[in-house]
Amino acid sequence: LFLGAGALVAGLALAPGLKAHANGPAPATFTPAQAAHGQQLYLDNCASCHGPDLNDGGYAPSLKGQVFRGKWTDKSVGELYGFVAANMPPGQAGDMPPEDYAAVVAFLMQSNGADAGSGPLASDTNVLSAEAWPAPKPAS
Numbered sequence: 001l002f003l004g005a006g007a008l009v010a011g012l013a014l015a016p017g018l019k020a021h022a023n024g025p026a027p028a029t030f031t032p033a034q035a036a037h038g039q040q041l042y043l044d045n046c047a048s049c050h051g052p053d054l055n056d057g058g059y060a061p062s063l064k065g066q067v068f069r070g071k072w073t074d075k076s077v078g079e080l081y082g083f084v085a086a087n088m089p090p091g092q093a094g095d096m097p098p099e100d101y102a103a104v105v106a107f108l109m110q111s112n113g114a115d116a117g118s119g120p121l122a123s124d125t126n127v128l129s130a131e132a133w134p135a136p137k138p139a140s
């Protein structure tokens with residue numbers, strides 16, 4: 001009787017953990033307007049190195065495609081947001097307001113196949129650290 005009760009309690013305690021693991025962190029969302037604003041900011045601040053099409057810069061790595069996605073999409077969105085805000089553009093890192101960095105990250109997500117949603121992407125590393133990438137469409 002005693003062992004049986006213990007196994008039942010252990011089973012109940014484990015269930016929420018398994019559920020959380022299966023579902024993972026909530027995916028981030030961004031709005032179409034945010035991504036469009038981000039594209040403009042990208043062209044003004046990033047394209048000189050990374051290229052207007054994100055993969056055609058002579059001085060910096062591609063920001064779209066399988067290599068880029070392989071590096072970032074398994075991490076929280078906070079990782080990418082934090083990296084960009086802390087390092088880009090080189091020599092002027094952190095010069096853009098947080099909202100602008102969030103817009104650029106939204107544009108990078110869209111450029112890697114993620115669909116815009118109804119809510120804006122947060123401009124806060126702590127919030128974004130609890131959010132996963134929206135699933136990219138495989139072909140883009």
Ligand code: HEC
Nearest residue numbers: 045046048049050059060061068071084087088089090104
């Ligand atoms: C002066 C050239 C230059 C500009 C302008 C620039 N970058 Fe970069 N960027 C680089 C270089 C060089 C690297 C690779 C070295 C590194 O990772 O620090 C890089 C790396 C990155 C990475 C990581 C790529 C990877 O493969 O993981 C991201 C993301 C990024 N930049 C985003 C941006 C964004 C967004 C902007 C505009 C706000 C920007 N960069 C502006 C030169 C630039």
